[in-house]
Amino acid sequence: MSESHFHFTTEKPLRWGVIGCGSVAEKKSVPAYLNTPGFEVPMVMRRNLDKARDYAERHGIPFWTDNADEVIAHPGIDAIYIATPPDSHKQYALKVAEAGKPCCIEKPMAPTYQDSLEIFQAFKTKNIPLFIAYYRRSLPRFLKIKQWLEEGLIGTVEHIHWKKTKPPNDMDVSGTYNWRTDHNIAKGGYFDDLASHGLDLFAFLLGDIKTAEGRAQNKLGLYSAYDAVTATWLHESGVIGSGLWDFGTKDREDKVEILGSVGKINFSVLDEAPLVLENNVGVQTIEIPNPEYIQEFHVANIKNHLLGKGLHPSTGKTGLHTSWVMDKILGTI
Numbered sequence: 001m002s003e004s005h006f007h008f009t010t011e012k013p014l015r016w017g018v019i020g021c022g023s024v025a026e027k028k029s030v031p032a033y034l035n036t037p038g039f040e041v042p043m044v045m046r047r048n049l050d051k052a053r054d055y056a057e058r059h060g061i062p063f064w065t066d067n068a069d070e071v072i073a074h075p076g077i078d079a080i081y082i083a084t085p086p087d088s089h090k091q092y093a094l095k096v097a098e099a100g101k102p103c104c105i106e107k108p109m110a111p112t113y114q115d116s117l118e119i120f121q122a123f124k125t126k127n128i129p130l131f132i133a134y135y136r137r138s139l140p141r142f143l144k145i146k147q148w149l150e151e152g153l154i155g156t157v158e159h160i161h162w163k164k165t166k167p168p169n170d171m172d173v174s175g176t177y178n179w180r181t182d183h184n185i186a187k188g189g190y191f192d193d194l195a196s197h198g199l200d201l202f203a204f205l206l207g208d209i210k211t212a213e214g215r216a217q218n219k220l221g222l223y224s225a226y227d228a229v230t231a232t233w234l235h236e237s238g239v240i241g242s243g244l245w246d247f248g249t250k251d252r253e254d255k256v257e258i259l260g261s262v263g264k265i266n267f268s269v270l271d272e273a274p275l276v277l278e279n280n281v282g283v284q285t286i287e288i289p290n291p292e293y294i295q296e297f298h299v300a301n302i303k304n305h306l307l308g309k310g311l312h313p314s315t316g317k318t319g320l321h322t323s324w325v326m327d328k329i330l331g332t333i
Contacts, residue, residue: 013040016041017072049066078101097122107134111185112327155263157259159240181224181227191216198256209234214230262279
């Protein structure tokens with residue numbers, strides 16, 4: 001059985017177990033699973049049992065635990081969503097693969113390409129569906145950009161550039177521990193957490209990336225991870241890409257520009273800015289708001305994939321590619 005033909009039936013719900021119910025699971029993701037017809041979330045896990053109980057009670061989830069193995073092995077759980085920090089993704093994912101259950105892993109897939117490759121191979125070997133929560137591939141705002149590109153509204157695409165900057169936050173300045181800026185968990189710091197969304201999206205919009213390189217620095221010394229990264233890359237389609245991510249600047253900016261032979265498209269990856277299309281016809285500006293629970297369309301696509309009604313745009317294969325690009329930029333492979 002191939003991954004694309006793995007499906008559940010509509011005769012009974014698919015029961016998801018959640019490992020990690022922190023900030024991402026609060027509104028971005030788990031409510032989308034709860035609201036998707038045919039999906040149920042009967043069990044959640046968090047290492048702090050009191051916090052697991054609190055989360056479960058607030059979201060109407062009947063069972064909670066502080067033991068991930070209990071969730072993975074439970075006969076009443078059909079699939080697993082891993083929403084823990086990236087350094088534990090491989091540990092849990094390999095157990096899920098061994099248990100033979102479909103899985104969705106929060107992004108980034110793992111802290112390194114090598115860890116991501118081990119996860120990918122474990123699920124591929126057993127032909128078990130694996131999804132990565134790069135939910136922007138499923139959002140209507142970015143599907144509109146993909147439509148513009150496919151319709152040739154800016155002609156031949158030549159270049160894409162992303163500038164993402166923000167000032168240090170209170171946690172950064174105070175030295176309060178944050179796993180997102182811990183070199184051992186996320187070597188690239190906020191680059192790992194935020195740039196992965198954009199680079200994955202660019203591969204979705206413009207095709208896979210065949211070469212990438214970059215330079216990373218820790219300029220401010222506020223934490224152990226990098227705080228500034230620059231990169232260039234080349235898509236297999238011939239589109240040239242460049243990026244700047246600086247998390248120690250005065251101003252916050254999130255601006256992407258795609259240049260074509262007869263026009264350009266401007267948008268933001270992380271902010272809900274308008275989409276702007278400019279070509280020889282004129283300038284078109286549209287706003288497409290995100291859903292209340294931002295993973296809604298991503299989760300709906302998981303359901304359709306498992307029902308055999310289409311392939312999900314963010315799988316283990318695409319997530320692995322993004323991990324490779326990230327590591328090439330950081331110079332770790």
